[in-house]
Amino acid sequence: DAGVIQSPRHEVTEMGQEVTLRCKPISGHDYLFWYRQTMMRGLELLIYFNNNVPIDDSGMPEDRFSAKMPNASFSTLKIQPSEPRDSAVYFCASSLRRVNTQYFGPGTRLTVL
Amino acid sequence: SQQGEEDPQALSIQEGENATMNCSYKTSINNLQWYRQNSGRGLVHLILIRSNEREKHSGRLRVTLDTSKKSSSLLITASRAADTASYFCVFSSGAGSYQLTFGKGTKLSVIP
Numbered sequence: 169d170a171g172v173i174q175s176p177r178h179e180v181t182e183m184g185q186e187v188t189l190r191c192k193p194i195s196g197h198d199y200l201f202w203y204r205q206t207m208m209r210g211l212e213l214l215i216y217f218n219n220n221v222p223i224d225d226s227g228m229p230e231d232r233f234s235a236k237m238p239n240a241s242f243s244t245l246k247i248q249p250s251e252p253r254d255s256a257v258y259f260c261a262s263s264l265r266r267v268n269t270q271y272f273g274p275g276t277r278l279t280v281l
Numbered sequence: 282s283q284q285g286e287e288d289p290q291a292l293s294i295q296e297g298e299n300a301t302m303n304c305s306y307k308t309s310i311n312n313l314q315w316y317r318q319n320s321g322r323g324l325v326h327l328i329l330i331r332s333n334e335r336e337k338h339s340g341r342l343r344v345t346l347d348t349s350k351k352s353s354s355l356l357i358t359a360s361r362a363a364d365t366a367s368y369f370c371v372f373s374s375g376a377g378s379y380q381l382t383f384g385k386g387t388k389l390s391v392i393p
Contacts, residue, residue, distance in 0.1 A: 172323075201381075211324075211369075211383040259323055268373050269314060270381060272323030 172273035174260050180279045186248040189276045192241055193262030201270060202235055202245050203259040211259075217243065218265075250280045284382040285313075285353075285370040293390040300357040302387040304370035305350075313346055315355050316369045318386070324369065327355075360391045 173192040181187055193200045201216040215225040220237045228235070232251070237243040247254055257277050261270040285304045294300050304313070312331045316324040330337045330346050330353070337344045343356040357364055367386040 203383075210385050213382065257321075261324075268312075268381065269326045269329060270324075271326065274323050275321075277321075 172260055172262055172271055174258075174273035174276050176276060177274060178277045178279075180281065181250055182281050183251055184249045185280075186246065187250045187254075187278060187280075189245040189258050189260075189278070191243045191245070191260030191273060193243070193260070194271055195241065197262035197264050197271070198240075199263045199265065199268075199270075200237060200243050201261040201263075202243070203261065204256045205259060205275075206256045214245070247278075250278075252280045254278060255280050284384045285372055287368070287370055287384050287387040289387060290385065291388045291390070293392065294360055296360060296362055296391055296393050298360055300360050300364070300389055300391070302355045302368050302370075302389070304353045304355070304384075306353075306372050307351065308374055310348070310372045310374045312373050313344075313353050314371045314373070314381075315342075315344060315353075316371065316383075317366045318369065319366045324383075327368075357389075360389075362391050362393045365389060365391045 175190045198219050202214040203211050205211045214227045215235045216223055217237045235245045257275045259272050259275045261272045263270045285306050288303045310332050312329055314329045315327045317327050318324045328339050328344050330344050341358045346353045367388045369383050369386040371381045
């Protein structure tokens with residue numbers, strides 16, 4: 169398996185623009201997690217899904233952030249409108265129900281100017 | 282899920298030396314995991330130890346778990362420059378606990 173795939177790897181955008189980050193989990197995994205990592209706050213869980221259903225989105229910072237998982241092999245994290253303070257590395261991870269070891273993607277480095 | 286507290290926050294050693302990182306927690310756990318993150322990369326799962334295990338080995342890694350002291354340690358023997366990374370411990374507690382909360386980690390620097 170190719171592991172968790174994220175795209176794009178780097179994104180530079182201007183304040184106010186919409187940003188969409190994409191994730192393909194490992195095939196067969198039924199949990200998907202979105203994290204954000206910054207120097208100040210470390211690694212924060214934003215939202216996670218089980219069988220494509222959002223379970224806990226309490227970590228989503230505000231209404232500008234939204235996440236979807238239309239099927240078992242694809243998820244998106246959208247920021248609209250983006251702000252400079254959204255600049256961070258965003259990670260997607262997936263895991264299998266029986267074992268809660270998480271497999272991380274390479275991350276998307278987002279810079280909002 | 283709860284957050285582990287890693288100690289020290291930063292550690293610098295010479296190549297070939299052993300590196301020991303510690304982790305403490307506050308409540309009962311099901312299992313404990315250690316992850317590594319190289320700079321600019323995603324986290325990689327290293328090892329999982331269950332609450333009924335006291336020690337586990339994987340290559341140059343040795344993890345111990347002391348549930349009476351609510352602590353764990355990760356030992357990397359014969360360190361290499363490639364071991365330079367941040368190391369995180371994560372605990373799982375309660376049934377159906379699929380959510381992991383990561384702490385700040387220990388930043389290990391191995392000097393060639």
